[in-house]
Amino acid sequence: MSHDWANDVRSEYDVIVIGGGLAGLTCANMLAKGAHSVLLLEQHYNLGGLATWFKRKGHIFDIALHGFPVGMIKTCRKYWTPEIASMIVQLKGIRFDNPQFSFTTSYDRDDFTRILEQRFKIPRENIENFFHAARNMNFYDDESMTTREFFEKFFPGREDVHRLLMEPIAYANGSTLGDPGIGYGIVFSNFMSKGIYTVRGGTDQFIEKMREELLRNSVDIRTRCLVEKIVVKDKQTVGVIANGKTIKSKAVVSNGNLLSTIHKLVGDENFSEGFIEEANKVRLNNSTCQVYIGIKKGEKIDYIGDLLFASEAKKLDPQELRSKNTTSRSFSIYYPQTRPGSDMYSIVASSNANYDDWANLSEEEYRASKEELMQRTLNALEKYIPEIREKVGYLEAATPRTFQRYTLHLNGASFGTKFEGLKVSMGLPKEIAGLFHTGSVGIIMSGWLGAANYGVIVANDVDKFLSAGGVN
Amino acid sequence: MTKEQIRAAVLEIIAQIIPDEDLSNLKGDVPIREQVELDSMDFLDIIMELRKRYGIEVPESEYMQLATLDGSVAYLEPRMRNL
Numbered sequence: 001m002s003h004d005w006a007n008d009v010r011s012e013y014d015v016i017v018i019g020g021g022l023a024g025l026t027c028a029n030m031l032a033k034g035a036h037s038v039l040l041l042e043q044h045y046n047l048g049g050l051a052t053w054f055k056r057k058g059h060i061f062d063i064a065l066h067g068f069p070v071g072m073i074k075t076c077r078k079y080w081t082p083e084i085a086s087m088i089v090q091l092k093g094i095r096f097d098n099p100q101f102s103f104t105t106s107y108d109r110d111d112f113t114r115i116l117e118q119r120f121k122i123p124r125e126n127i128e129n130f131f132h133a134a135r136n137m138n139f140y141d142d143e144s145m146t147t148r149e150f151f152e153k154f155f156p157g158r159e160d161v162h163r164l165l166m167e168p169i170a171y172a173n174g175s176t177l178g179d180p181g182i183g184y185g186i187v188f189s190n191f192m193s194k195g196i197y198t199v200r201g202g203t204d205q206f207i208e209k210m211r212e213e214l215l216r217n218s219v220d221i222r223t224r225c226l227v228e229k230i231v232v233k234d235k236q237t238v239g240v241i242a243n244g245k246t247i248k249s250k251a252v253v254s255n256g257n258l259l260s261t262i263h264k265l266v267g268d269e270n271f272s273e274g275f276i277e278e279a280n281k282v283r284l285n286n287s288t289c290q291v292y293i294g295i296k297k298g299e300k301i302d303y304i305g306d307l308l309f310a311s312e313a314k315k316l317d318p319q320e321l322r323s324k325n326t327t328s329r330s331f332s333i334y335y336p337q338t339r340p341g342s343d344m345y346s347i348v349a350s351s352n353a354n355y356d357d358w359a360n361l362s363e364e365e366y367r368a369s370k371e372e373l374m375q376r377t378l379n380a381l382e383k384y385i386p387e388i389r390e391k392v393g394y395l396e397a398a399t400p401r402t403f404q405r406y407t408l409h410l411n412g413a414s415f416g417t418k419f420e421g422l423k424v425s426m427g428l429p430k431e432i433a434g435l436f437h438t439g440s441v442g443i444i445m446s447g448w449l450g451a452a453n454y455g456v457i458v459a460n461d462v463d464k465f466l467s468a469g470g471v472n
Numbered sequence: 473m474t475k476e477q478i479r480a481a482v483l484e485i486i487a488q489i490i491p492d493e494d495l496s497n498l499k500g501d502v503p504i505r506e507q508v509e510l511d512s513m514d515f516l517d518i519i520m521e522l523r524k525r526y527g528i529e530v531p532e533s534e535y536m537q538l539a540t541l542d543g544s545v546a547y548l549e550p551r552m553r554n555l
Contacts, residue, residue, distance in 0.1 A: 034524065071511070078489070078517065453513050460520050464529065 021049025416440025
């Protein structure tokens with residue numbers, strides 16, 4: 001007989017949070033600290049959403065690309081604990097290697113200024129103006145300028161510079177040259193302020209510390225609980241149905257994918273036509289392929305950088321970046337010091353991917369494509385670690401299908417939705433009282449830092465709603 | 473609360489949110505964000521603290537009125553006068 005993980009839940013809570021991604025976790029923590037009763041329901045057996053990991057053959061593989069701006073330290077200190085904030089450390093060796101350029105950088109403003117001036121021969125003034133413009137972009141600015149136009153303004157015709165500026169951000173959140181320049185400017189400036197940071201100890205320890213803090217703040221956490229429906233009566237949320245059980249609440253926060261929240265969990269019939277029309281215009285972001293490479297126990301690899309952006313494409317090409325045969329990928333290299341106490345080396349290769357390229361393959365084609373993906377990745381890695389094939393002890397791959405299976409995100413979307421999703425996400429409570437959404441919508445609210453911060457913003461709205469006695 | 477007490481209360485909230493910044497020379501008539509490292513999330517924290525500590529609800533359309541210390545005091549005075 002299977003265990004019912006929703007057993008003994010209370011009949012009513014102030015808030016039910018659906019989904020334990022970083023936005024859902026942070027939102028739940030803030031609300032619980034504000035003395036609201038919170039039930040957190042997660043369908044998977046681990047918390048973290050895409051900030052997750054798996055263990056095989058003595059390795060722990062981190063799934064989400066580890067690289068966020070320094071702001072994550074402050075976010076963890078303010079909305080979590082100083083201990084969690086203290087786990088965050090800088091990744092110093094960021095390496096680019098493609099036919100247009102090849103070098104290692106600390107990926108911050110000083111070093112980028114030096115590189116743009118010395119290698120790319122850009123006049124100092126243009127560089128300063130570019131950084132100044134990116135830094136001064138804010139949320140309320142005009143969205144009509146694309147990232148491409150933004151780059152053209154400061155570095156006209158310089159495809160190599162555009163690639164340098166775009167490629168890492170495309171890996172970080174799936175954005176492209178066609179997306180609004182302001183989102184790019186904000187995210188890029190965040191990175192440039194102090195470089196790229198990661199978690200020492202790995203995602204598993206990071207999320208475990210968050211789980212402990214949630215329990216200290218009396219959040220009722222239930223994993224392996226799949227929410228089937230958000231219950232709406234008279235334009236008001238009244239609770240959810242999870243594992244077949246109805247649980248009441250004054251407010252519901254969904255940290256599921258925005259579109260599945262609207263169409264599946266709530267149902268179109270509960271929204272106005274105009275809202276559904278807006279929701280239908282929201283584009284999902286792309287998905288991801290990953291290859292997990294575990295080095296045999298006892299074997300070592302030399303230091304080749306912490307994060308390597310490698311590509312054989314002659315220039316930045318958005319189609320190539322997502323194609324099934326892409327040569328453009330990031331390698332996150334995990335040396336033993338990443339996980340103090342461990343003596344294992346591992347590498348996670350990530351590339352952007354289209355769900356449609358993988359969705360309709362037969363089982364046989366799918367297996368063959370996965371094998372090809374792994375072999376192509378090893379071939380690419382041989383350039384940096386020539387003896388890699390002798391040292392591999394474990395090899396596995398994830399595709400858009402894998403991401404869909406584990407996260408339940410439509411089309412395995414690994415970066416939520418494009419920027420137009422934010423307006424729809426924030427518009428939910430105006431349609432249905434007590435219904436909120438948090439999670440990746442647009443690049444500002446995406447990634448570990450963006451998601452956690454969006455969780456705080458939504459917790460503020462929920463707190464406001466509950467303080468007003470449950471009315472908008 | 474008097475205007476002076478309100479000013480002290482706002483400064484106390486800011487000090488809690490950005491403990492590493494020196495607030496002793498903060499000018500009242502210059503936007504706070506131009507004088508210390510205070511990002512948009514820090515600003516939201518101020519709004520949340522005002523609700524938590526004093527039950528004051530600042531609608532998003534009125535956030536701009538809290539840009540300076542003097543502006544904050546002027547905005548909060550009628551709302552905190554009787555606390």
